[in-house]
Amino acid sequence: MTTVQPVEADVWRALSEVPDPELPVVNIVELGMVRGVTVEGGQVRVQFTPTFSGCPAVQVIRDDIRRAVAQLGASDVQVDTVISPPWSSADLHDSARRKLQQAGIAPPAPAPSGLDLIRLEAPPVACPHCGSTDTRVTSTFGSALCKRMYVCQHCREPFEGLKSL
Amino acid sequence: MSDPALSVAQRNALLLRLATLADDELLLAHRVGAWTGHAPILEEDIALANIAQDELGHATGWLELRRTLDGSDPDQLAFSRDASAFRHSAITELPNGDWAFTMLRQYLFDAWEALWLDAASRSHYTPLAQTAALALREERFHLEHTALWTERLALGTPESARRLSNALEELWPYALGLFEPLPGEQPGIDADLLPDVTVLKERWLMLVGGHLQRLQLTPPDTAPIPRGQHTPHLGPLLAEFQRVAREHPDAAGW
Numbered sequence: 001m002t003t004v005q006p007v008e009a010d011v012w013r014a015l016s017e018v019p020d021p022e023l024p025v026v027n028i029v030e031l032g033m034v035r036g037v038t039v040e041g042g043q044v045r046v047q048f049t050p051t052f053s054g055c056p057a058v059q060v061i062r063d064d065i066r067r068a069v070a071q072l073g074a075s076d077v078q079v080d081t082v083i084s085p086p087w088s089s090a091d092l093h094d095s096a097r098r099k100l101q102q103a104g105i106a107p108p109a110p111a112p113s114g115l116d117l118i119r120l121e122a123p124p125v126a127c128p129h130c131g132s133t134d135t136r137v138t139s140t141f142g143s144a145l146c147k148r149m150y151v152c153q154h155c156r157e158p159f160e161g162l163k164s165l
Numbered sequence: 166m167s168d169p170a171l172s173v174a175q176r177n178a179l180l181l182r183l184a185t186l187a188d189d190e191l192l193l194a195h196r197v198g199a200w201t202g203h204a205p206i207l208e209e210d211i212a213l214a215n216i217a218q219d220e221l222g223h224a225t226g227w228l229e230l231r232r233t234l235d236g237s238d239p240d241q242l243a244f245s246r247d248a249s250a251f252r253h254s255a256i257t258e259l260p261n262g263d264w265a266f267t268m269l270r271q272y273l274f275d276a277w278e279a280l281w282l283d284a285a286s287r288s289h290y291t292p293l294a295q296t297a298a299l300a301l302r303e304e305r306f307h308l309e310h311t312a313l314w315t316e317r318l319a320l321g322t323p324e325s326a327r328r329l330s331n332a333l334e335e336l337w338p339y340a341l342g343l344f345e346p347l348p349g350e351q352p353g354i355d356a357d358l359l360p361d362v363t364v365l366k367e368r369w370l371m372l373v374g375g376h377l378q379r380l381q382l383t384p385p386d387t388a389p390i391p392r393g394q395h396t397p398h399l400g401p402l403l404a405e406f407q408r409v410a411r412e413h414p415d416a417a418g419w
Contacts, residue, residue, distance in 0.1 A: 054222020084295040141215035
């Protein structure tokens, strides 16, 4: 009897087919949510970092990771949560930024530096439809914890954008 | 199970503070979440649902930290404790009131929480520092939202200013009470494991007091209402909050 044991590259490939449930146009690897993978024999450990601490998709993603890796023939899959350093919008791969933009979701602007606890102005983002930076936040919050709502004052289209963290 | 580097007094100080943090967030998340489907406009409905989710996420973080210190079960603590065992400030148990009350409570609480988290992110107790750093990033978005609403209401119409001013009158002593030191917390502060709330209070008064002053709002000159003093609203709140878990104690998963 032969057992198939996955190698690390297989695991990364499988994980890059796991979509984010709330942003299904991108996968969890290009979102920067996978911090590391270790394979020892049939045992696989995945270091996973959530974007927001209250993200309701986390449990779904953890189950999806287990399922995707188990399909490679791993006997045991462990998903460890890593919260330090916290996920940052700078962790997004270029491919994710491109796909988000194509889906009409503005990729995040660079996170603002400085320690001001109260900010009344959000960092400017470009409209994913026309590219204008003449945009305005219409709400700090959107359809998922990681998103907020904007309107483009140039082409008049409303759009969602990823928060800068 | 317990961190061997901590003395008994330090560990107890951490447990004490974690209990207050988790309970504040659990109850506030429940209150804020009750706006879902009832907020004045869809965007605000969504915003409050987001804020409630964040606070619940923070509560989970504190309860998980507590689990590593004393082996307690987060679900059991949230859903099976009686009112007398809760350690939150009464500011989080007060009913939602009107829009001004909800927004101002959230603003005063967010500012306290953000300052606490900011200081705790430099804690010498690494698990606490990491959890605080994560939550702090989220709290800034709350503040962005609630500070703006406080401005809108203060500078909006005479009616919105009147409601905000009434809310400030009622909320201020509870908000001050957030900064009352916990008996037993000092060993944690001395070892740089926990922030000193009396220092935070100065920062909070500068930040929030200064902001309110610019909006022509004067907080009342009242004594703090410390933690541990509760209102008749707590019982009904917990009955609703814990109802499903108590009716279905064997339910597993989600």
